[in-house]
Amino acid sequence: PANKKLLILPGDGIGPEVMRQVRRVIDWMDRKRRVTFDVQEGLVGGIAIDHHGVPLSDETMADAMGVDAVLLGAVGGPKWDNVSFDKRPEAGLLRLRKELGLFANLRPAIVFDALVDASTLKPDIVRGLDLMIVRELTGGVYFGEPRGIEELPDGQRRGVNTQVYTTSEIHRVARVAFELARKRQNKLCSVEKANVMESGLLWRQEVTKLHQAEYADVELTHMYADNCAMQLIKNPKQFDVIVTDNLFGDMLSDEAAMMTGSLGMLPSASLGAPDESGRRRALYEPVHGSAPDIAGRDLANPIATLLSFAMMLRYSFDMNEDADLIEKAVQTVLNGGTRTSDIMAPGMARCSTSVMGDSIVRVL
Amino acid sequence: PANKKLLILPGDGIGPEVMRQVRRVIDWMDRKRRVTFDVQEGLVGGIAIDHHGVPLSDETMADAMGVDAVLLGAVGGPKWDNVSFDKRPEAGLLRLRKELGLFANLRPAIVFDALVDASTLKPDIVRGLDLMIVRELTGGVYFGEPRGIEELPDGQRRGVNTQVYTTSEIHRVARVAFELARKRQNKLCSVEKANVMESGLLWRQEVTKLHQAEYADVELTHMYADNCAMQLIKNPKQFDVIVTDNLFGDMLSDEAAMMTGSLGMLPSASLGAPDESGRRRALYEPVHGSAPDIAGRDLANPIATLLSFAMMLRYSFDMNEDADLIEKAVQTVLNGGTRTSDIMAPGMARCSTSVMGDSIVRVL
Ligand SMILES: CC(C)[C@H](C(=O)O)[C@@H](O)C(=O)O
Ligand SMILES: CC(C)[C@H](C(=O)O)[C@@H](O)C(=O)O
Numbered sequence: 001p002a003n004k005k006l007l008i009l010p011g012d013g014i015g016p017e018v019m020r021q022v023r024r025v026i027d028w029m030d031r032k033r034r035v036t037f038d039v040q041e042g043l044v045g046g047i048a049i050d051h052h053g054v055p056l057s058d059e060t061m062a063d064a065m066g067v068d069a070v071l072l073g074a075v076g077g078p079k080w081d082n083v084s085f086d087k088r089p090e091a092g093l094l095r096l097r098k099e100l101g102l103f104a105n106l107r108p109a110i111v112f113d114a115l116v117d118a119s120t121l122k123p124d125i126v127r128g129l130d131l132m133i134v135r136e137l138t139g140g141v142y143f144g145e146p147r148g149i150e151e152l153p154d155g156q157r158r159g160v161n162t163q164v165y166t167t168s169e170i171h172r173v174a175r176v177a178f179e180l181a182r183k184r185q186n187k188l189c190s191v192e193k194a195n196v197m198e199s200g201l202l203w204r205q206e207v208t209k210l211h212q213a214e215y216a217d218v219e220l221t222h223m224y225a226d227n228c229a230m231q232l233i234k235n236p237k238q239f240d241v242i243v244t245d246n247l248f249g250d251m252l253s254d255e256a257a258m259m260t261g262s263l264g265m266l267p268s269a270s271l272g273a274p275d276e277s278g279r280r281r282a283l284y285e286p287v288h289g290s291a292p293d294i295a296g297r298d299l300a301n302p303i304a305t306l307l308s309f310a311m312m313l314r315y316s317f318d319m320n321e322d323a324d325l326i327e328k329a330v331q332t333v334l335n336g337g338t339r340t341s342d343i344m345a346p347g348m349a350r351c352s353t354s355v356m357g358d359s360i361v362r363v364l
Numbered sequence: 365p366a367n368k369k370l371l372i373l374p375g376d377g378i379g380p381e382v383m384r385q386v387r388r389v390i391d392w393m394d395r396k397r398r399v400t401f402d403v404q405e406g407l408v409g410g411i412a413i414d415h416h417g418v419p420l421s422d423e424t425m426a427d428a429m430g431v432d433a434v435l436l437g438a439v440g441g442p443k444w445d446n447v448s449f450d451k452r453p454e455a456g457l458l459r460l461r462k463e464l465g466l467f468a469n470l471r472p473a474i475v476f477d478a479l480v481d482a483s484t485l486k487p488d489i490v491r492g493l494d495l496m497i498v499r500e501l502t503g504g505v506y507f508g509e510p511r512g513i514e515e516l517p518d519g520q521r522r523g524v525n526t527q528v529y530t531t532s533e534i535h536r537v538a539r540v541a542f543e544l545a546r547k548r549q550n551k552l553c554s555v556e557k558a559n560v561m562e563s564g565l566l567w568r569q570e571v572t573k574l575h576q577a578e579y580a581d582v583e584l585t586h587m588y589a590d591n592c593a594m595q596l597i598k599n600p601k602q603f604d605v606i607v608t609d610n611l612f613g614d615m616l617s618d619e620a621a622m623m624t625g626s627l628g629m630l631p632s633a634s635l636g637a638p639d640e641s642g643r644r645r646a647l648y649e650p651v652h653g654s655a656p657d658i659a660g661r662d663l664a665n666p667i668a669t670l671l672s673f674a675m676m677l678r679y680s681f682d683m684n685e686d687a688d689l690i691e692k693a694v695q696t697v698l699n700g701g702t703r704t705s706d707i708m709a710p711g712m713a714r715c716s717t718s719v720m721g722d723s724i725v726r727v728l
Pocket of ligand 1: 090093094250559560590
């Protein structure tokens with residue numbers, strides 16, 4: 001069969017240095033597991049602005065359309081704060097999501113046993129936490145039209161964005177969430193503000209319909225987004241899978257991620273619709289951002305990106321055995337007491353990005 | 365001078381029982397402090413639907429326009445889950461906010477020393493926390509037009525809401541926040557998603573302009589809303605005052621409130637524009653909701669509502685001395701170990717809503 005095609009977009013800030021560790025794992029797979037990837041590399045975000053004047057060139061977009069999976073580091077940084085709105089680094093990522101049709105963003109919030117104490121929440125509250133947030137990623141208020149800033153006759157300005165969802169947009173992302181729930185604890189919580197927003201009311205009604213028609217075996221609950229922001233803090237273990245819209249998902253998944261204390265550890269997957277052969281377009285990226293404050297200093301934690309790569313092996317290539325190996329190597333290194341500074345704890349050995357990479361490749 | 369006019373709207377769920385304790389404090393003020401309020405009472409939310417078919421009658425709305433301050437309990441409950449969207453309990457509260465012009469919602473998140481351990485966050489993270497979230501309350505996506513659910517030609521449906529802010533809406537709420545910051549630690553953090561939403565970009569630009577023109581002495585920072593959801597958990601004490609829009613404020617203030625572990629303790633104020641005499645229309649309400657699961661069982665914590673009343677004395681009537689007395693009485697009772705079940709801890713005495721009221725009135 002043809003080689004597995006992969007596009008690597010390291011992006012900005014700590015993106016390039018964490019991605020370098022993934023390259024080492026790819027080399028290891030080539031040597032030891034006889035799995036060869038066709039790897040292309042490209043630019044996205046601020047670095048693409050610097051080189052091409054746009055945060056994602058048409059060539060790189062075409063490359064992304066041609067591969068089996070995209071692996072992305074992070075985009076953005078203060079250097080590009082004053083770039084015009086449609087050219088800012090984030091626009092590159094948004095274009096990738098939109099044109100690849102990656103409507104389902106899977107964000108696991110997992111507390112690693114070795115890192116329970118890294119959370120600012122009490123150990124009892126978070127120990128063993130394993131929840132999955134499915135965020136709608138190509139619709140809602142981040143993409144809706146009309147949008148923009150207009151001048152009013154009286155000299156004032158008016159900023160507008162549009163929150164919009166259709167039946168089919170709701171169904172396709174809810175379907176992904178129901179399917180995931182079936183493979184987990186069989187519980188799905190759908191989150192919106194149906195009490196104040198008609199788009200939220202439609203969301204609730206359509207999720208309910210789909211549940212009755214096709215997923216009645218899954219335990220479905222509904223929750224308002226503000227209450228969900230509270231319940232995550234009160235008792236995060238009440239949740240199994242959460243499905244919600246683009247904006248609420250952005251907030252709630254970041255909240256949940258930080259609660260784990262393992263922000264530098266969390267991967268994510270963004271998936272499109274399956275084609276005739278059942279394959280989905282996909283992009284994998286760590287949940288953490290570009291962290292400009294520590295960029296280039298060999299301090300960043302590469303684990304989130306390595307686990308994003310493992311997630312890719314699982315979801316895009318069905319290579320569960322290899323994914324397991326990588327995840328176990330990460331566990332082993334953590335249990336051994338090696339820590340980058342973000343997850344440092346008393347009695348542990350502080351290490352750099354590259355030493356963390358070394359340790360993991362050595363275990364592999 | 366004319367008596368101070370007050371409209372009490374107990375609302376649904378635990379609203380009536382917590383409001384009863386406020387009545388006792390009002391009686392105490394009448395007897396002991398020679399302050400008499402003209403108190404009217406009215407219906408809002410589900411109970412108004414039951415009696416009048418609407419969640420807020422025109423008469424009650426007119427009453428609210430005629431008083432100096434409104435004190436509200438809570439609205440909503442499963443009983444009214446299937447009421448039509450424009451008649452649901454929450455619509456009563458939204459109408460009050462909109463027609464009274466209450467654009468600035470002040471939500472303090474305070475950790476009471478006696479309750480540090482009630483938080484699910486580690487004591488070090490929250491001890492001494494005192495932050496104020498100023499949420500824009502009459503604009504944004506909860507009110508913007510167009511809105512609604514429409515049928516599409518292909519049988520699908522489409523739900524739409526509109527996020528919209530104008531220069532003057534942003535300035536007036538930011539002004540309230542800058543003024544509050546000056547009376548506190550002089551630090552303001554403005555929160556939006558300027559990286560993905562033009563309405564957020566306008567927000568950032570207008571807050572920056574106002575800062576340069578009139579509040580350059582206040583330390584101003586900007587933060588994306590998803591990052592703020594994380595930073596609140598990582599290190600909430602980095603914040604003094606936060607100003608944000610209606611939706612982000614809804615989420616972030618609930619998150620912050622739950623983090624304190626003192627949800628049953630937190631008051632809020634919603635303020636309008638000052639009139640010629642400097643007086644602002646105002647509504648005060650506890651941050652907690654109607655808690656239908658414990659309603660009518662004398663279990664609810666009345667302190668949030670009592671502190672909302674104290675906030676009213678302060679902001680609407682300049683009665684700082686009386687507000688202090690009430691706040692101190694609450695402290696004394698808590699330090700004495702009396703607890704409603706929501707804030708119960710080992711070694712304390714569990715009490716009912718009415719006994720908590722007794723204890724506070726006794727201390728007064
Ligand atoms: C970088 C930004 C556009 C993005 C978003 O808001 O979706 C990020 O916050 C995320 O959550 O992936
Ligand atoms: C009850 C509801 C309309 C309200 C809101 O969403 O504004 C509530 O959640 C709040 O925060 O005051």
